Amino acid sequence: MMKTSLLRQAAASRVAFAARPVRMPLRASLAIRAAAPVHRPVTSLLRFYSSESAAHESAAPHQELVTRFADLPQLGVHERIVNAITKGMKYENMTDVQTMTVNSALAGKDVVAQAKTGTGKTLAFLVPIVQRIIAQDPELADRRRGKARADDIRAIIISPTRELAEQIGVEAQKLCQGTGVVVQTAVGGTQKHAMLRRTRFEGCHLMVGTPGRIHDLLSDPTTGIDAPRLGALVLDEADRMLDVGFKAELEQILKYLPSREDVPRQTLLYSATLPKNVVGLARQFIDPRNFEFVQTIKSDEVPTHERVPQFIVPCRGFENLAPTLLELIRRDVAKAKSNPDRLPFKAIVFLPTTASVMANSYIFRRLKYSDPTMPKILDIHSKLAQATRTRAAEEFRHSESAILFSSDVSARGMDFPNVTHVIQVHLPQDRDLYIHRIGRTGRAGKQGEAYIMVSDVEIPAARDRLPGLPIQRCTDFENASIDITQESELPPLFKEVQDAAHKAPFELLNDTYASYLGNAIRDVDRQDVVDEINNMAKYTWGMQEPPAVSPRLISQMGRRVSGLRALDGPSLRRGRTIGREFGDRDSYGRGGSRGGGRNFSGDGFDQMERAAREEGRPRYGGRGRGPSANF
């Protein structure tokens, strides 16, 4: 009964789509519009949706929808696939997105689907895809070797990251276990030759991979890999795949696939976030006369989970972030230990650059030396060797308690079980990314909590970028509000972090500092970023002067930006600048040295910074449009 009413709601939301006011980040919408102008007037597309949905309503009343995996054979799904799900994976009831898309996809329609994170989208596209492969070749329902070829791929699934492709590959493998359907994974950073040898030997019906490697394999005639009878194409994280940066590569891949006129092809597009014009963007991919737009998120609903409370932790400056993170980790590790009802502390910490991921994982790994309660520290980002990345993801997946420091490689789709905390340090690029990041917790009905830690100067941008989300201001952490410039001695957690940072290789912190600058080049108020990172270098890392950066980077920041120190400058010292006397009260704060000139603390820079803060002038990219968020 419950299921039926949920479905009705969801079905109703499909009809309501035409009137749905869709919000998307300005930056993303501009980027997409620039990449692919929509030639059809939007109104006609919307009308088209309505009639399409209405037709579906009358043709297939939702009482007839199959909602249990065990009933899928009624729709022609092979018993072996069903057994893999009900006996192997032990799933019984389908989620809303599974019910609503599997039914349509099995009927042969293209599907564009949006559903919340962690609600089983992967299985929702795998079932119809694998069934379609078996329907084309009924003998594939039986396990047998020697039949599969490398040049007759029947379905391709494309994902935006390597780990996500691997994860989907594993799930597909489980589903195909009892059948003759062969799955291969094709991602960059792995040995192409080994993959080719395996694929030539075992064959491949279903290829899962990332765009670069798939394109590489298809475009290189010597690989022997081909898909002349391709029957299905899936874009997971479809909005990302259709975004600039990926779309061109997808179009390249299409060149090596048979045209839809020659070979009928089903296309499935899934994501937790879909811009209003996805269908326009995807028009090379989907069949405009035979597709279904499915939304299991109601039009007025926030696309995040009710059961994941979201908190924003405003910090006085960048220098407060790491100590506040340490405070949060210690508090919630202790909470989990003292309360048997809570899951062990398992967190993903998202940081804005690969260098900041490396530096913070180093610092927290160091902190663990003297703090046995600190969970295992792992890190993952694109600059690691692929084998290291894969190992980190696997280790985190299997850890009961751990902290994964991550770039946005893990933002989308990754299904790490029992993640209790998602902690974002600084702002994500856009609202959708925020939604995907927090979607790493609260999956499959589990609890979770989400924190975003930002500096006060980022608050206007946070309000601007994260409207309409149930984010509450959190003032629980004493390290967040400490004005370090007013302290006569380093507070304990600042001291611990500094001591750990002192042991870091100089280049690590130097690169992190520079990465913040690189990241800020497009920001509106770059001076704020410079002010903030200088305080971070000084008070979080305990440096005496800002790390020197290339003159070129300085000029990129603009001539009006002050407070940067040039590498190889004629009168400037280069090299390690971490002083020994940190922790000594005279080495930081207002009583610090007054060297004048470019000296880190004596040029009146701190006073300027404080004055600006007290004025409360809008900074750091905030557009000052009035309150759009309630924190």
Added chain:
DNA sequence: AAAAAAC
């Protein structure tokens, strides 16, 4: 020098 993604 700024997520990600092929060699």
